Amino acid sequence: xxxxxxxxxxxxxxxxxxxxxxxxxxxxxxxxxxxxxxxxxxxxxxxxxxxxxxxxxxxxxxxxxxxxxxxxxxxxxxxxxxxxxxxxxxxxxxxxxxxxxxxxxxxxxxxxxxxxxxxxxxxxxxxxxxxxxxxxxxxxxxxxxxxxxxxxxxxxxxxxxxxxxxxxxxxxxxxxxxxxxxxxxxxxxxxxxxxxxxxxxxxxxxxxxxxxxxxxxxxxxxxxxxxxxxxxxxxxxxxxxxxxxxxxxxxxxxxxxxxxxxxxxxxxxxxxxxxxxxxxxxxxxxxxxxxxxxxxxxxxxxxxxxxxxxxxxxxxxxxxxxxxxxxxxxxxxxxxxxxxxxxxxxxxxxxxxxxxxxxxxxxxxxxxxxxxxxxxxxxxxxxxxxxxxxxxxxxxxxxxxxxxxxxxxxxxxxxxxxxxxxxxxxxxxxxxxxxxxxxxxx
Amino acid sequence: xxxxxxxxxxxxxxxxxxxxxxxxxxxxxxxxxxxxxxxxxxxxxxxxxxxxxxxxxxxxxxxxxxxxxxxxxxxxxxxxxxxxxxxxxxxxxxxxxxxxxxxxxxxxxxxxxxxxxxxxxxxxxxxxxxxxxxxxxxxxxxxxxxxxxxxxxxxxxxxxxxxxxxxxxxxxxxxxxxxxxxxxxxxxxxxxxxxxxxxxxxxxxxxxxxxxxxxxxxxxxxxxxxxxxxxxxxxxxxxxxxxxxxxxxxxxxxxxxxxxxxxxxxxxxxxxxxxxxxxxxxxxxxxxxxxxxxxxxxxxxxxxxxxxxxxxxxxxxxxxxxxxxxxxxxxxxxxxxxxxxxxxxxxxxxxxxxxxxxxxxxxxxxxxxxxxxxxxxxxxxxxxxxxxxxxxxxxxxxxxxxxxxxxxxxxxxxxxxxxxxxxxxxxxxxxxxxxxxxxxxxxxxxxxxxxxxxxxxxxxxxxxx
Numbered sequence: 001x002x003x004x005x006x007x008x009x010x011x012x013x014x015x016x017x018x019x020x021x022x023x024x025x026x027x028x029x030x031x032x033x034x035x036x037x038x039x040x041x042x043x044x045x046x047x048x049x050x051x052x053x054x055x056x057x058x059x060x061x062x063x064x065x066x067x068x069x070x071x072x073x074x075x076x077x078x079x080x081x082x083x084x085x086x087x088x089x090x091x092x093x094x095x096x097x098x099x100x101x102x103x104x105x106x107x108x109x110x111x112x113x114x115x116x117x118x119x120x121x122x123x124x125x126x127x128x129x130x131x132x133x134x135x136x137x138x139x140x141x142x143x144x145x146x147x148x149x150x151x152x153x154x155x156x157x158x159x160x161x162x163x164x165x166x167x168x169x170x171x172x173x174x175x176x177x178x179x180x181x182x183x184x185x186x187x188x189x190x191x192x193x194x195x196x197x198x199x200x201x202x203x204x205x206x207x208x209x210x211x212x213x214x215x216x217x218x219x220x221x222x223x224x225x226x227x228x229x230x231x232x233x234x235x236x237x238x239x240x241x242x243x244x245x246x247x248x249x250x251x252x253x254x255x256x257x258x259x260x261x262x263x264x265x266x267x268x269x270x271x272x273x274x275x276x277x278x279x280x281x282x283x284x285x286x287x288x289x290x291x292x293x294x295x296x297x298x299x300x301x302x303x304x305x306x307x308x309x310x311x312x313x314x315x316x317x318x319x320x321x322x323x324x325x326x327x328x329x330x331x332x333x334x335x336x337x338x339x340x341x342x343x344x345x346x347x348x349x350x351x352x353x354x355x356x357x358x359x360x361x362x363x364x365x366x367x368x369x370x371x372x373x374x375x376x377x378x379x380x381x382x383x384x385x386x387x388x389x390x391x392x393x394x395x396x397x398x399x400x401x402x403x404x405x406x407x408x409x410x411x412x413x414x415x416x417x418x419x420x421x422x423x424x425x426x427x428x429x430x431x432x433x434x435x436x437x438x439x440x441x442x
Numbered sequence: 443x444x445x446x447x448x449x450x451x452x453x454x455x456x457x458x459x460x461x462x463x464x465x466x467x468x469x470x471x472x473x474x475x476x477x478x479x480x481x482x483x484x485x486x487x488x489x490x491x492x493x494x495x496x497x498x499x500x501x502x503x504x505x506x507x508x509x510x511x512x513x514x515x516x517x518x519x520x521x522x523x524x525x526x527x528x529x530x531x532x533x534x535x536x537x538x539x540x541x542x543x544x545x546x547x548x549x550x551x552x553x554x555x556x557x558x559x560x561x562x563x564x565x566x567x568x569x570x571x572x573x574x575x576x577x578x579x580x581x582x583x584x585x586x587x588x589x590x591x592x593x594x595x596x597x598x599x600x601x602x603x604x605x606x607x608x609x610x611x612x613x614x615x616x617x618x619x620x621x622x623x624x625x626x627x628x629x630x631x632x633x634x635x636x637x638x639x640x641x642x643x644x645x646x647x648x649x650x651x652x653x654x655x656x657x658x659x660x661x662x663x664x665x666x667x668x669x670x671x672x673x674x675x676x677x678x679x680x681x682x683x684x685x686x687x688x689x690x691x692x693x694x695x696x697x698x699x700x701x702x703x704x705x706x707x708x709x710x711x712x713x714x715x716x717x718x719x720x721x722x723x724x725x726x727x728x729x730x731x732x733x734x735x736x737x738x739x740x741x742x743x744x745x746x747x748x749x750x751x752x753x754x755x756x757x758x759x760x761x762x763x764x765x766x767x768x769x770x771x772x773x774x775x776x777x778x779x780x781x782x783x784x785x786x787x788x789x790x791x792x793x794x795x796x797x798x799x800x801x802x803x804x805x806x807x808x809x810x811x812x813x814x815x816x817x818x819x820x821x822x823x824x825x826x827x828x829x830x831x832x833x834x835x836x837x838x839x840x841x842x843x844x845x846x847x848x849x850x851x852x853x854x855x856x857x858x859x860x861x862x863x864x865x866x867x868x869x870x871x872x873x874x875x876x877x878x879x880x881x882x883x884x885x886x887x888x889x890x891x892x893x894x895x896x897x898x899x900x901x902x903x904x905x906x907x
Contacts, residue, residue: 078468081848083879084897087468132897136849180850180860184545184905241906243546243553305551314551406468411846420846428466 023336024260024286024363025123025142025373029097032069032437035398036384037342038356040278042207043219043266046344047439048101051114051150053264054221055162056207058103058152059112066102069396069437073097075429077125077374081132082410082424088131095124099437114150117169119143120223121259123373133423137371138191139176144198144228144259145169148205163206168259171198171228175372179248179322183241190240192321194253194294196233201226207264217268219280225261225288230254235321240302247323249316251298261285266340277343286333286363294327296320329370330419336363342382354384354398367413374427376407396437404429477523478891480718485518485525486597486662487511488711489722491868492877493600493668494638495530499557499865500543501602501638502567503532508871508901511598511666513878517893518664530598531591531642537570541588541638544864546857546907553857553907555864576640579688580624581631581649588641595642599657602638605672606703608691609653613703616696625690625699629653654703658710665711665719666881668833670819671727673700674812678727679867681775681797682760682804694811701818708822715826720885723816723830725837728805731856732866733773734841736782741774745788755782756793759801765793773800776856776866829888836880845876847898852876860903871901 022028022039031049034041041053048065050057077090097119105112124141127133147169152162172195179190207221235250266280296319303316319325342356357380364375384398404427411424487493487509494501495509506512507530515528533540542558545565549556558564570589578584607613607625609632614625633640634649643651673695677684684692695703712719727733738755745752755768768774774782778798781787787794800808816834823830837854839845840861844853852873853859856866861873869877875898882893 076465078466080468080470080472081897082472083895084848084900086470089465132848132899135899180899180903182902182905184907243548243907308550311550415846420851421849423848426468426471428468430466 023284023338023360023378024289024333024375025121026284027073027097027119027122029071029073029400029433029435030099030118030120031101032067032099032396032398032435033344033354033384033386034342035069035071035400035433035435036354036356036382036396037278037344038340038358038380038382039338040266040268040280040340040342040356042221042264042280043209043217043268043278044276045209045217048103048114048116049099051101051103051116051148051152051162051164052099052118054207054209054219055150055152055164055205056160056221057209057219058114058150058162059105059110059154059160060209060211061103061112063441064104065439065441067437067439068098068100069435070096070098071398071433071435073431073433075125075431077427077429079127079131079133079374079428080426084132088128091126091128093124093126095122097122111151111153114148114152114164116148116150118146118148120146125372125374127371132425133371134178135180136422137175137177139174140372141174142257143173144171146226150205158211160209161207162209163204166203166205166223166226168198168201168203168226168228172196173198173228173230173233173257181241181244183239187241188239190248191238193236193238194233195236196230196253196255198228198230198257201229215270217270218266219268220263220265222264223262225285226259228257228259230256235296235298235300237300237302245302246316247303247320249299249301249303250296250319250321250325251300253294253296253321255292255294257292258288260288274346275343277341279339279341282338282340284336284338284363287335289331289333289363292329292331294321296325329421330368330417331370332365332368333363334365336361350388352386354382354386356382362407367409367417368419369407369409369427370422374404374407374429376404376427376429378402378404392441394439394441396439398435398437400431400433400435402431402433472894473892475520475522475894476892477518477521478889480523480885480889480891481663482515482518482521482524483526484597484661484663485511485515485528486657486660486665486711487514487600488657488665488707489600489668490604490672491600491602492671493598493666494602495598495600495874496602497863497865497868497870497874498543498545499863499868500539500541502540502543503538505863505871505874506530506532506540508874509598509600510874510878510881511600513875513896514666514881515597517878517882517896520894521891525597528598529594529596531593531596533570533589533591537568537589539564539567540570542567542569546864546904548907555857576637577634577649581628582634583636585637588637590645591642595659597660599660601636601642601653603636603672603676604632604639604653604669605676605691605695606670606700606707607673607695608632608635609669610703610706611652611654612706613699614690615698615702621686621690628690654706654710657707660711661713662711662717662719665717666722667708667711667719668722668831669707670700670704670724670815673815674724674808675727675867678800678808679732679775681795681799682808683797694807695815697814697818700815704818705822708826708828712826712828718828718889720829720831720881720888721819721823722833722881723819724812725833726809726812726841728773728800728808729838729841729854730867731854731859731862732776733800734854735776735856735866736774736779738768738770738772738774741778741782741787742768744782749788752788755787756790757787757799757801758793758796759799760796761801761803765790768794768799771802773805774798775800829884831881831884833877833880840876847872847876850899852898852903857904864904870903872898872903875901
């Protein structure tokens with residue numbers, strides 16, 4: 001079965017998207033059991049999701065299995081501008097990041113292979129109509145689905161390694177904003193939509209898992225950067241004012257969004273057979289994201305003018321959006337650390353409960369916050385439970401509540417940083433993510 | 443399923459729904475509106491066209507409604523010590539377009555500013571001309587009369603076109619007795635000269651009450667005064683050409699007359715320094731789009747496109763020789779556009795007339811005088827313990843780098859810059875909102891009040907067809 005076929009088999013569940021649940025526009029909801037434990041996983045062998053958290057740990061997962069998980073991320077955001085009106089809220093949306101894993105290997109064998117699909121990056125936000133930042137952004141929907149093919153090998157009963165091919169199997173972006181021009185006729189404000197699909201591209205991940213005793217395990221893993229490269233995306237324009245059409249001729253755009261590398265290191269202790277506690281740190285190499293650059297091309301004809309009695313026909317200058325053929329916006333992200341702690345307790349052979357939490361530091365620096373990623377340091381608390389039916393089937397439930405620290409920037413900050421393409425004010429976001437997963441072991 | 447699982451799984455789901463519907467509410471930590479020591483219960487604005495809400499070459503209800511004094515009154519009211527009402531001399535609904543205003547219209551597929559006139563039926567605008575004319579010169583201008591404003595004396599006393607020299611019948615002090623007598627008499631009869639002043643005066647006051655006396659009738663608790671612009675601007679926009687015999691107010695006002703007139707204005711409105719307020723000074727008129735939109739380089743390029751041998755743009759100046767090729771140091775007026783389009787300026791025998799050109803020496807004379815008059819304004823403000831809004835510096839900054847308002851870059855570029863209206867001199871509603879915010883900043887800094895600023899993006903820029 002190919003990765004693509006599996007993706008299709010995953011069907012509707014695998015429309016991966018979310019309000020970013022981790023620093024920058026990451027989504028850390030890639031294993032339902034892990035979700036209940038504060039997102040730890042690099043030093044654990046809970047289930048087939050190990051191939052995401054640490055490919056090296058997959059060989060140590062005892063059973064073969066297939067599992068799916070789906071989450072309902074409910075983001076709530078409030079914004080108060082520095083000057084002018086009062087609080088504006090997001091138009092509420094529900095997004096559903098999902099994950100799928102299958103791992104196979106010979107019983108009691110030393111190796112294992114796995115395939116998986118998950119959604120490590122994404123963001124969907126719809127700001128209120130007429131909010132103060134509408135000329136920077138009104139809507140964003142960034143989606144990505146990664147597919148992964150992993151092989152893992154246990155060198156000794158204590159030490160295993162693994163590596164995988166990671167593929168950006170599907171990615172798309174939809175960015176919308178209003179244009180600050182007013183029509184005589186009282187027509188609606190002109191509106192731009194940039195919509196494009198990313199080219200498929202490849203990366204890798206690798207990991208080492210070491211379990212010197214029944215009571216201790218450590219793991220490290222790394223996933224490489226994958227670039228979401230969009231070529232020939234669509235520029236869609238609404239309500240362009242006729243006399244300004246010459247500045248809005250673009251039909252297509254290209255842009256590249258880096259989906260950065262992540263390094264993880266963690267430790268797990270198992271004081272009893274029933275209890276597992278794990279702590280880990282993640283370092284996301286966000287500093288690769290310096291600028292967001294668009295290049296525009298094509299000619300939609302809005303700048304063309306027919307000949308008149310005194311003037312010849314005019315063909316508009318192609319590839320302009322707002323009078324410019326390129327745009328560059330400063331992002332200047334910084335590498336971001338996250339610290340996670342989680343545990344699980346087997347109440348009975350069939351029933352397991354989990355809890356955890358994390359502190360995730362912002363990738364976006366002060367004075368650089370954009371409406372597309374209202375990033376901030378955030379605290380997450382999680383809970384989860386699993387119930388297994390006859391050692392074969394199981395259901396996982398997880399819940400995450402994430403509280404972003406309040407983030408303010410003033411117009412002075414923006415002027416000092418040269419980032420006046422965004423809006424001054426205070427953001428506050430919370431996200432609640434209930435999730436459920438099903439698994440089969442054999 | 444055992445007991446605990448049966449209960450914890452639905453409990454988790456319930457927790458999800460509860461927390462998921464939890465909308466964060468931000469505590470509004472912005473300072474609460476506070477008038478501090480100020481009392482805005484009777485706010486009066488003294489000034490010229492900028493104060494009246496003049497835009498696009500005319501005074502009309504839409505922009506008058508968002509004049510900077512109207513925006514200030516609205517923001518003052520948020521302190522709880524603001525005016526219950528702020529009266530502006532609006533035109534009647536059926537004549538809401540007042541003196542008429544320039545519009546962008548499509549000419550051969552491109553937007554071009556078109557001036558309203560009787561010939562084009564005032565572009566369909568509902569203008570307020572009565573068909574009568576003001577009294578003929580002398581002591582009158584013979585200009586078309588506008589519909590009279592019949593309400594109580596307004597709180598916005600801005601009169602388009604008025605200067606310090608024309609506001610005070612005792613100001614003119616050039617030392618030339620004949621000229622001073624004419625200028626003073628004309629200022630006294632200003633209600634028969636300026637149709638915008640005439641329309642707000644009661645009939646009995648027309649031609650007999652000067653502006654200083656008129657504003658002295660008000661009893662404000664707070665005022666703004668932005669006067670003096672036309673003491674340099676009228677001269678500048680006419681290309682530094684003036685005829686004091688036909689219009690005694692068309693020159694650069696001398697410092698003695700200005701000082702006398704300005705002090706009388708401040709004394710009248712501040713009740714001899716007992717009422718708090720703000721004085722705004724004169725922006726650098728050569729930085730406005732009126733002088734920076736039609737450039738020598740662009741006109742020369744247009745001539746070259748028609749005739750490859752064209753050496754450049756020929757202009758008439760006050761220097762010698764009187765006709766010469768223009769350089770990048772010469773500024774052309776916005777109104778020169780229509781003239782050069784007909785080929786004027788393309789040859790030494792058909793030079794661009796002086797009224798469309800400011801040469802380097804004229805620019806120096808205007809900026810030097812602006813500085814001198816601003817010194818008088820600053821000194822008068824200081825002596826009366828009034829705040830000073832340095833609009834000269836403020837507009838120089840805008841000309842240099844624009845002003846960004848919530849991700850929108852507003853500049854001093856003609857039309858597309860959002861700030862200046864189609865006459866190239868007066869702000870758009872967006873521009874007036876930015877000006878109001880500067881007044882608010884100065885008032886808060888000087889008086890320790892917390893008047894909230896406005897969001898300029900809620901006010902429009904230029905309207906495009």
